[in-house]
Amino acid sequence: MGGAVVCFWLLGVVLYLARTPPRRIDCGRDDAPGAHLVCLVTRHGGFGAGVATTVALGIVVVSALLTVWCAPAVLNLLSGAWPDVPPLRWWARRRVEAHRxxxxxxxxxxxxxxxxxxxxxxxxxASVARRHYPKGSTTLQPTRIGNALAATEQRVEERHGLDLELCWRPLVQVVDQTARTRLETASSLIVARTQAVPFAAGLLLWTPLLPTWWARGAYAVGCLLLVLLACRAVAGAVDAYCDAAEDTFLVHRAGLYRALGFPLPTTTQHERNQGRDLSKYLAKRSMSPVTFDWPDPPLLQPPTAPGQT
Structure with missing residues (x-):
């Protein structure tokens, strides 16, 4: 992400310099704002150059931190969590119909x-793409990312009876290192691609620096295409993460039952009922009594003294 930040500001500097022709600056008589800044830096020699470099690095670092900070909000918007205002409600209905x-x-x-x-x-x-859409009409979301998340949550509940949101945190604690690495890699990819979205949109800030109207129009269209590609890249990363999450439930759900002391289900129908009970237990809702089935702790062998067999 640091490279994207540097490229963002470097592009702005290049466009500014291309628009402003080079000229000789007279620090005694030049009243241009840029001339005052250049004269202020050169007047203090190495100290001025050091301060200017520090300020430039600070701007780059703050930009990167702002991008990291706003990434969750950007992902929420891409998943369809929009403010409840009339124009967005209308647009959400249109998008739901399009996805239907x-x-x-x-x-x-x-x-x-x-x-x-x-x-x-x-x-x-088509079958692969269909997997990332939930069943039914009421569960459809206005965005591709929202539908992928809803479809994964729906399949986990239908197959195992488990509430994905409630069971996810304890499940991650019991998976092996291979599954954890896969989830971390998929999650990091989502974060990196989400952070690219505001940078692609921020490139529009440099549009006024272009000299002609047609150049500004072409540049704006190119920036919007970059935003669209960045959003599609985020959606692809979310699809991969949803597949990894579903596989984690398939392979490691028995470890979740053992860790929480719930008896292992014996049939598919029993699993759905047992999964609903486990979800109620995690949600602290009323449920029928369940007899815990804690795994036996491993037997610890006493250490062998040196020289003994």
Whole structure:
């Protein structure tokens, strides 16, 4: 992300210098604001250059920190958590209808199996894309990221009876290092790509520095395309993270039951009921009594004295 910050400010400097032709500065008579700054730096020699460098580095660091700070808010907006105001409510309904139509087309594209290799590939791609949409009409979200999160939560609840939001934190504590590394890598990718979105949007700040109207228009369109590509990249990273989260539940849910002292389910129907009870337990809601089944602690062998076998 540090490289993106430097490139952002470097582009602004380049556009400013390209717009302002080089000229000789007379510190005694030049009244331009830029001339005052240059004269102030040169008047103090090395100290002035050091202060200017420190200020420039400070601006870069603060920009990076602001990007990290606003990344969760950006991700919330991309997931469809928008303010409840009339224009956004109208836009959310439009986007939900668009995603409903897209989901319908994906279901149609899955179709029956044929011997056409190209059709089979299209059906496979449609099946993968369909996985990131929840079932039903009330669960559809206005954004691709929101639908991927809702679909994952829905499948985990339907298959295991577990509430993903409630069970996620204790589940992460019991997974092995391989699964934890996969989740951390997927999470880091989401954060990095989310931080790129405000930088892509911030490039629009340099639009007035371009000399002509058509250059400003082309530059603005290019920036908007970068924002769109950055948002699609975030959505792809969220899809990968959702797949990793679902796989984690599939493989490590038994460890969650053992860690919390709940008996392991024996059938698929029993698992859904048991998962709902475990979710109620974590939510501190009323539930029927459950007899804990704690795993036996490992037997500790006394240390062997040197020379003894």
């Amino acid at each position: 139509e897209l989901r319908r087309k994906l279901v149609e594209a899955m179709g029956p199996a044929t011997n056409d290799v190209l059709a089979m590939r299209r059906a496979a791609a």
